[in-house]
Amino acid sequence: TSNIVGKFDLTIGEGSNLISLPLIPASTDINAVIGNQLKSGTVLTADKISYTYYDSNSATYVTKQAFLNNSGLWQSSDLTSIEPDRGYSVTRQAGAGATFVTVVGSLFLSNTRNINLTQGSNMIGTVYPVSVPLNNANLAVVLTPGTVLNADKVNYYDNQSQSMQSAYLGSDGLFHSANLTTLEPGKGYYVNNQVLVNTPNPDVWSYTKP
Numbered sequence: 001t002s003n004i005v006g007k008f009d010l011t012i013g014e015g016s017n018l019i020s021l022p023l024i025p026a027s028t029d030i031n032a033v034i035g036n037q038l039k040s041g042t043v044l045t046a047d048k049i050s051y052t053y054y055d056s057n058s059a060t061y062v063t064k065q066a067f068l069n070n071s072g073l074w075q076s077s078d079l080t081s082i083e084p085d086r087g088y089s090v091t092r093q094a095g096a097g098a099t100f101v102t103v104v105g106s107l108f109l110s111n112t113r114n115i116n117l118t119q120g121s122n123m124i125g126t127v128y129p130v131s132v133p134l135n136n137a138n139l140a141v142v143l144t145p146g147t148v149l150n151a152d153k154v155n156y157y158d159n160q161s162q163s164m165q166s167a168y169l170g171s172d173g174l175f176h177s178a179n180l181t182t183l184e185p186g187k188g189y190y191v192n193n194q195v196l197v198n199t200p201n202p203d204v205w206s207y208t209k210p
Contacts, residue, residue, distance in 0.1 A: 003106040006129065010090075010101040010186050012038070013159040017090040020125020021082065022185030023105035028081040033103060036072035039096045043067050043075075048091040051079060054120040056200055061121070084108075085115045087123035087188025111209055116202040117142060122191045126183040128209045133182050134167055134175040136210045142203040144194050145169045148176070155190040156180055 010019050025033050030049070038047035050065040066076030074080075082088060092099070108127045115124060126132060134154060143152035151168040154175065158165055167177030175181070183189065197203050 004109065005104065006107050007102055007104045008129070008186055010103060011098070011159075012090055012092050012101055013098045014092045014094050014096060015159060015162065016157055017092065017159045018087055018123075018157050018188035018190075019090055019101075019186060020087050020127075020188040021084045021103055021105065022125075022127060022129045023103065024084055024108055024127065025082070025103065025105040028083050030066060030074045030076075030080055030082050033082040034074065034101060036068060037101045038068050038090070038099070039093050040068040040070050040072055041093075042070070045093065047093055047096065049074070049079065049082070050089045050091070051086060052089075052121070052123055054118050054122075056118065084127045085113065085125050087125045087190070089123075089188070113207045115205045115207050117191060117193045117205050118202045119193055119196050119199075122193060123188060124191050125188050126185060126207075128183075129185050130209065131182045131184050132207075132209045134177075134180070136208070137183060138206055138208040139191070140169055140173050140175070142193070142197065142205050143169050143191075145171045145173060147171070152194055153192045154180060155192070156187060 046067040048067045052063040055062045064079035066074040066079040069075040156165045165180040167175040167180040
């Protein structure tokens with residue numbers, strides 16, 4: 001089957017933005033995916049992209065970060081790629097104004113996508129070019145249900161309202177939230193996974209779209 005190529009505009013506001021790729025790029029190199037579409041400068045004045053993950057070896061969270069240098073290239077010792085299925089935080093400098101970042105790639109046309117979830121907080125992305133209701137994403141089967149206080153959660157930071165949106169997995173096996181009911185293309189999310197099914201192996205989330 002032939003690939004269907006598309007493009008998508010990621011909305012970037014001043015401050016923190018959670019983004020992901022709603023398509024499969026031809027190259028995951030950060031300079032190919034994002035390029036010089038954001039504000040360049042020094043490590044102090046430029047826009048930045050970061051990815052945080054839990055490192056089981058050191059039992060700590062590790063953040064990889066890149067900034068757009070004055071040559072219009074992303075500079076980093078550890079963050080050199082932007083990959084599907086991962087969420088990333090884009091920090092837009094104050095005063096730079098809101099903008100769009102256009103990403104290009106092949107549409108993912110299958111209905112299932114396997115994503116590894118480690119213990120703790122996972123920055124994940126949604127590769128589908130359409131909205132997927134949380135309760136139809138097959139995520140509940142790998143998370144721990146409970147109350148709003150102790151259940152696993154999905155979180156999203158909304159740049160416009162500058163607030164964290166959250167959904168928790170209830171004991172009825174459904175996600176409950178006042179403001180987070182779908183996984184949206186172009187957005188990144190934090191999935192909190194308190195307990196692994198088969199420690200130390202990550203849980204495999206067979207992410208489905210209806």
